[in-house]
Amino acid sequence: MFSALAFKVFQESIDTYHIKDDVDQEFTNPYAKDMVEHLLYRKNWIDTVQWHYEDIIRDPAIEPNAALTLKRKIDASNQDRTDLVEYIDSYFLQKYQSVQVNDSATINTESPAWALDRLSILALKIYHMQEEVDRTDASQEHIEKCSAKLAVLLEQKKDLSTAIDQLLTDIETGNKYMKVYKQMKMYNDDELNPVLRGQKG
Template identity: 75%
Template sequence: MFSEEAFKIFEQSIEKYHVLDKVDQPLINPYPIGEIEHLLFRKNWIDTVQWHFEDLIRDPDIEPVKALELKRKIDASNQERTDLVEYIDSYFLQKYAEVDIKETATINTESPAWAIDRLSILALKIYHMKEETERTDASEEHLNTCTNKLRTLQEQKKDLSTAIDQLLADIESGKKYMKVYKQMKMYNDEELNPVLRGQKQG
């Protein structure tokens, strides 16, 4: 199933990141450019780096200049994440372009790639929650709480994976159809963000 293979790639990305566990390490993608596996690995790598950016920026003692620098890195990461989601959706649009869509076909509330985006984040939650269950310096209460949360995350993974695979099957059979709206983010656009527009005019 697609979701199972995608999750394995997400786990591979997360494990590879944590070998060095540094946000500034280079991305070395083991999959060929143009393949869906390449996009999935890169997508999760972005999510993993951003996960750790978010940890760093929450340091109560962080210097304001460093915090601003991190905030801008997070903004750039969010844009790259959105771009990757759209690339993944483009893959599915092309893959199912010749499907005979049934007259009774319906549209889903989210595209396949945005559901896959949630699966990527879920892989990170599972990885880090599992780490919490294995801490030797934590209280028994903390370990029990995290173990219960991990069970819930695993159940969520099962449900989300089933939903993704069912959505792809329905698209492939013509029961559902894809209609992707490009993310019209305004804050990075010089023509749409009044602050950037003002700087441009000045």
């Protein structure tokens, strides 16, 4: 099933990142560019780095200039994340382009890639919640609470994976069809963001 493949790639990315656990470390993609795994690995790496950006920026002692620099990195990361989702959806559009869509076919509330985006974030939640469960310096109460949360996250993984695989099956059999809307983000566009527009000329 595709969800199992995707989750495996996400775990590889997360595990590799945490060898150095450094937001500034060099990125290397182990998969060839013509493989969907290449896109999945890159997608999760962006999510993983941004996860740690979000931790750093919440440091109450962070210097204002450092916080501003980091905020801009987070903005750029969000744009990269959106771009990767669109690349992954392009993969599915191409893969299923010859499918004969049934007359009764319906559209889904989200595209396959946006569902995989949720699975990527869920993989990060599971990894970090497992870290909390495994802590030796935490109270028993903390470990028990985190264990209960981890159980919920694992149930979410099962449900979301099932939903992703069912969606892909429905698209493949013509029972659902894909319609992808490009994410028209406005805040990075100097024609659409009034603050940036006011600085032109």
